């Protein structure tokens with residue numbers, strides 16, 4: 545009994561140790577810390593510009609597929625904060641290319657569920673790693689959204705409409721929206737709507753990654 549318990553405790557300790565010191569590349573699984581050199585080079589930004597339905601321009605650093613997708617998922621869903629540095633560098637490149645004049649960054653508030661599960665807000669984490677200014681706390685969730693992942697484009701829009709509210713006085717202030725992955729663009733469009741309703745100006749958006757299959761399909 546005691547040895548069973550000890551075994552379980554040891555297993556849990558080793559799991560925790562593996563999270564602290566991952567021993568496999570988050571991109572390909574090869575024995576390595578964080579990301580191997582090959583996967584690191586696959587995360588180099590190749591800036592992609594896109595106009596959303598509402599005319600807003602979005603700059604993204606990488607395509608959300610293959611190595612980039614695996615690395616971002618590892619960072620967001622498996623606690624692999626050790627891959628934040630290369631992701632943050634690519635994100636910063638997209639942000640730098642989208643910034644024009646004096647702007648404040650604004651990110652989408654993380655859902656309560658997501659924050660509880662991860663213990664960190666992925667976008668804020670990347671901004672901090674990139675030594676970029678903290679996003680201005682101007683958006684808040686006005687109601688808890690259903691999980692977007694399982695929804696199609698139209699359902700995402702319905703689910704999001706009116707889901708964000710602004711706090712504070714936004715008149716005369718310019719904003720760049722920042723997010724980790726743009727899929728249909730519905731989340732960014734809702735954020736832009738909220739900021740504009742609050743009197744702020746939205747100059748565009750920058751994301752770490754874009755989901756290729758959603759673009760050009762309508």
Ligand SMILES: [Zn+2]
Nearest residue numbers: 569572580583
């Ligand atoms: Zn690799």
